[in-house]
Amino acid sequence: MSQCDAIQESIGRWLDGELKATDSEAVRSHVEGCLACGAARQRLEKIQTTLGGLLRAQASQLEFAPFWREVRRRIDEKRPWHEELIERVQSQLTAPRLAWAVPAAIILALGFISYAKWPLGGQVSNYASVESIDTHGRSVALLREDETKTTIIWLYQDPEGDNENVEEATKSGPAF
């Protein structure tokens, strides 16, 4: 990888202010003296300003009064009792922890089964993991059993992935 390739990989982070001071200075001095990297910088800035301009132009047409009236109408609207009940039950049942508790429980169970079958000292290398695959609470649990070469892949979507409360939970736990 040439120096320009390496620099161009970092230009985005540099423009975003996400590089360390020393790296930032190295990128800046290179970009200022290099035509190709200077052009790469301009392309990124053009993308940013064009997209921002498009969105801001549309948002500037948005009037607050009718927007708020509609939000207020929804707030004031009496909803059917069963919808209220479902929401209340969901808010109790889908505590943020449950987003990862279910796959974690499965991994524990699989681990226990593996342990019961092959106690300590055995020459087995089973593998189990749980990974979050997107921002919508979808996770994949993977178990590979060494002796029979069995692989279990389990996809799981927790409705809580869409629960706005999750964001606060990620402060103190894994980002599932």
Next chain:
Amino acid sequence: MELSDWQLVEKCQAGDADAFQVLVSRYHQKVFMVILGLMRNREDALEVAQETFFRAYRKIKSFQGGSSFYTWIYRIAVNNAIDAQRKQKRNPLDFHENIEGIFEARNEVANDPFADVHDRELRENMSKAINELTPEHKAVIVLRTIEGMSYKDIGEILGCSEGTVMSRLHYARKKLQEKLRAYL
């Protein structure tokens, strides 16, 4: 004296809907921009933005200030927009529809006719190129563009790590550069 977001949230939690109105007035345009960047269709984006604030109001008692209000509201907005887009059955209309009229009304067209045509083409193709990204890639680039948010904040909103934000942003920019090469 202007109240902080958190002070307004506390008032909302005590049942003060007027305080919520102030919060909506502070964030409605930005929330709308984020959703529009994800959804393309202006009417759908408007509907999702209103639903976002409605849901926020219903959940505000559970908001404990562990994060900033804007991080929280953007998270609701992004989740709602991605959901709505996946459920969307009708054909999306480009968000750049009528956009040229808006630019002209705001006197934001270039004086040079050649540059004007060039900018117009770039805007048209930008909205197409954005729409070809996945929702996750759209989300990072839109959040970064609108608010200039740090990777940490974007990660909090999307429920992913800073490293994931960085790689998604890098990928999204690379794709946009490829698709818009002729106009940049």
